[in-house]
Amino acid sequence: MNINLTLKIWRQANQDAPGKFVDYPVENISTEASFLEMMDILNEELVAKGEEPVAFDHDCREGICGMCSLFINGRPHGPDDSITTCQLHMRKFKDGETIVIEPWRAKPFPVIKDLMVDRTAFDEIIQAGGYVNINTGGVPDANAIPIRKENADLAMDAASCIGCGACVAACKNASAMLFVSAKVSQFTLLPQGKVEAHERVENMVAKMDELGFGNCTNTYACEAECPKDISITNIARMNREFLCAKVS
Amino acid sequence: MGKSYIYSSVTKKVIMSLVGLFLITFLLVHLTINLLLLFDPTRELFNVAAHFMGTNPLIQIFQWVLFGGFALHMILGVILQVQNWMARPKGYKKKAASEKSLFSRFMIHTGILIVVFLVIHFSDFFIKAKFLGEIGEIVYNGHHYEDMGLLVIEKFQMLGYVIFYVIALLILGFHLDHAFQSAFQSLGVNHPKYTPFIMGFSRFLAIVITVGYIFIPLFIYLK
Ligand code: HEM
Ligand code: FES
Numbered sequence: 237m238n239i240n241l242t243l244k245i246w247r248q249a250n251q252d253a254p255g256k257f258v259d260y261p262v263e264n265i266s267t268e269a270s271f272l273e274m275m276d277i278l279n280e281e282l283v284a285k286g287e288e289p290v291a292f293d294h295d296c297r298e299g300i301c302g303m304c305s306l307f308i309n310g311r312p313h314g315p316d317d318s319i320t321t322c323q324l325h326m327r328k329f330k331d332g333e334t335i336v337i338e339p340w341r342a343k344p345f346p347v348i349k350d351l352m353v354d355r356t357a358f359d360e361i362i363q364a365g366g367y368v369n370i371n372t373g374g375v376p377d378a379n380a381i382p383i384r385k386e387n388a389d390l391a392m393d394a395a396s397c398i399g400c401g402a403c404v405a406a407c408k409n410a411s412a413m414l415f416v417s418a419k420v421s422q423f424t425l426l427p428q429g430k431v432e433a434h435e436r437v438e439n440m441v442a443k444m445d446e447l448g449f450g451n452c453t454n455t456y457a458c459e460a461e462c463p464k465d466i467s468i469t470n471i472a473r474m475n476r477e478f479l480c481a482k483v484s
Numbered sequence: 485m486g487k488s489y490i491y492s493s494v495t496k497k498v499i500m501s502l503v504g505l506f507l508i509t510f511l512l513v514h515l516t517i518n519l520l521l522l523f524d525p526t527r528e529l530f531n532v533a534a535h536f537m538g539t540n541p542l543i544q545i546f547q548w549v550l551f552g553g554f555a556l557h558m559i560l561g562v563i564l565q566v567q568n569w570m571a572r573p574k575g576y577k578k579k580a581a582s583e584k585s586l587f588s589r590f591m592i593h594t595g596i597l598i599v600v601f602l603v604i605h606f607s608d609f610f611i612k613a614k615f616l617g618e619i620g621e622i623v624y625n626g627h628h629y630e631d632m633g634l635l636v637i638e639k640f641q642m643l644g645y646v647i648f649y650v651i652a653l654l655i656l657g658f659h660l661d662h663a664f665q666s667a668f669q670s671l672g673v674n675h676p677k678y679t680p681f682i683m684g685f686s687r688f689l690a691i692v693i694t695v696g697y698i699f700i701p702l703f704i705y706l707k
């Protein structure tokens with residue numbers, strides 16, 4: 237089936253330009269197409285007309301890199317659960333629908349152009365402590381360090397965060413707690429990460445605050461919109477770790 | 485970086501939640517005493533309890549802890565909220581409701597309305613009792629007590645008053661519905677075994693406190 241749509245897209249020439257919404261009709265879009273393919277079709281039409289194509293982030297287009305980042309009809313990554321924008325398909329939309337497409341909105345994520353935002357803030361948080369510093373030596377025997385199966389699973393779940401920023405985009409406070417807590421958890425749950433657990437959580441939370449992300453009101457919108465279903469139990473774990481770090 | 489962590493976002497939320505839970509225990513004590521006024525034509529239970537709360541030295545000290553708690557909760561609540569607003573200078577044109585906790589969106593609004601209510605509530609009862617001495621006396625077993633109970637009953641003969649209190653208490657209930665479970669999450673208590681219970685208990689507590697408080701003006705008015 238093919239559908240016609242109106243796209244209401246945020247256009248902004250550069251970081252300092254004011255920006256505004258512009259309507260673009262797109263016709264004859266296959267419901268089999270992915271959302272980003274639909275955007276490609278629009279851009280080809282714009283280029284053919286000699287207009288500036290819409291800038292948006294994407295890379296792998298298979299839900300693993302975390303680059304795609306559109307706020308579609310009020311939801312990060314659009315009207316489907318547990319997927320990234322590149323995994324969204326046009327069958328989720330009705331013929332004749334108007335689709336509002338916006339960039340992530342948060343002070344620490346300034347718009348670079350149109351729908352592209354600068355997510356360097358996340359890299360800075362990782363640089364503040366999202367790593368293991370200690371010398372872990374050569375590759376050890378698989379069973380040399382015993383790890384509880386449950387912890388291994390929880391660490392793996394936390395590590396599935398792709399750092400796309402949907403949690404920040406969805407949060408009414410633009411809080412980065414889900415992202416930071418996933419990164420804190422993936423280390424702190426494992427023996428190698430535990431060694432530096434205290435300074436890690438303190439430094440990452442301090443960096444997060446310094447960058448101007450909001451505070452957590454426990455609305456749990458982040459968990460609802462996370463393409464990787466990162467759980468808010470990670471936030472509770474980070475709060476626990478932070479408290480332990482503070483009192484020790 | 486040392487000092488900057490002391491006031492980190494997480495620290496502020498932890499203080500907020502501890503103070504909030506303390507305020508909830510106060511609400512429960514206050515509710516219990518209020519309920520003594522019902523089904524007691526002599527008002528003795530309530531008046532004696534009110535006298536105890538107004539004179540016991542330990543309670544007098546705790547009263548200041550309570551005021552401090554309210555102040556701290558309000559100041560931190562406003563600071564957190566202002567920071568949250570600043571974190572998104574430009575909002576969305578279209579925003580769906582992704583929140584899983586409905587009243588979490590309105591904590592600052594319900595909070596500020598609670599402050600407004602508290603100011604009025606204070607000038608109605610507390611200030612009259614403490615400073616103005618406009619309250620009649622009543623004697624039980626040869627001891628003199630302020631007849632606080634009569635003041636309450638007189639107030640709640642006015643329909644407008646009753647409606648005002650009912651609305652204010654509903655708003656408090658909305659605040660509490662999110663607040664109780666949120667405090668546990670802020671303190672890092674989230675466990676597959678206990679969290680569903682805490683979530684349910686938060687709603688239960690909000691309903692018990694709200695219905696309990698609302699029952700008093702309604703009962704007095706209708707009697
Ligand atoms: C009897 C009165 C009150 C009780 C029992 C109460 C209780 C609580 C509790 C337990 C929380 C949850 C803390 C957390 O999420 O960790 C909370 C949050 C909050 N309270 Fe209150 N509160 C009361 C009055 C007020 C007042 C007067 C204000 C005025 C500003 C207020 C503003 C807030 C705000 C803004 C939050 C959310 C903070 C955030 O997470 O961003 N509350 N309250
Ligand atoms: S483009 Fe890589 S996750 Fe969407």
